[in-house]
Amino acid sequence: MANVKISQLPAKGSNIAATDRVMISEDSGGGVFASKYVLGSEIINVKKNSYSKKHTLVIEDANCFVELNYAVAENLTIPTNASVSFLAGTIIILTQYGDGQVTVTPDAGVTLRSINAKNKTTGKYSVAYLYKRDTNEWYLYGDITS
Numbered sequence: 001m002a003n004v005k006i007s008q009l010p011a012k013g014s015n016i017a018a019t020d021r022v023m024i025s026e027d028s029g030g031g032v033f034a035s036k037y038v039l040g041s042e043i044i045n046v047k048k049n050s051y052s053k054k055h056t057l058v059i060e061d062a063n064c065f066v067e068l069n070y071a072v073a074e075n076l077t078i079p080t081n082a083s084v085s086f087l088a089g090t091i092i093i094l095t096q097y098g099d100g101q102v103t104v105t106p107d108a109g110v111t112l113r114s115i116n117a118k119n120k121t122t123g124k125y126s127v128a129y130l131y132k133r134d135t136n137e138w139y140l141y142g143d144i145t146s
Helices: none
Strands: 021-029 032-039 048-051 065-068 074-078 091-096 102-106 111-113 127-134 137-142
Touching: 065 074, 091 102, 102 111, 102 127
Parallel strands: 048 065, 065 091, 074 102, 111 137
Antiparallel strands: 021 032, 091 127, 127 137
C-alpha cells in the first residue's frame, strides 16, 4: 500500500500489512506541516506464533511473540539476512513455554550480542527478546543464561 488517507485504511477486521506506511502530519506552525510515517508493523497488535520443534526464524515471526513449546532442549536459529530479510529494528519476543531449554543460535555470518555471551532461556516461562540492530547483527536480552 502506498501513502493513504485515514479514509482509505482497511475496514475494521482487515489487517494493515507490516510494510504499509501510514502518514502522520505534524503542524510546524503557520500552516506548515511536516510529514512523518509509521509502518504497519509498529501499530499492529503482537501476534503469537507457537513452535514445538527446532525452529529457524521466518519473516512471519517479525514483531511477534514466539512461544517455544519444546519437550527437550532445542535450538532456535537466527537466519542470515540473505535467507530472511528482517527489517532493522525488528523485535521478536521469545518465551520458553515447554520444559526444553531454548538455545538461540545464529547462522554462520550472523552476530548475536548479549551480556556475557548468554544465549539460553533460564527456564520454563522465561522471556527473552531479540532485536535486529543491523543487517546480520542481533541483540538478545531478557531472562537469559549461559
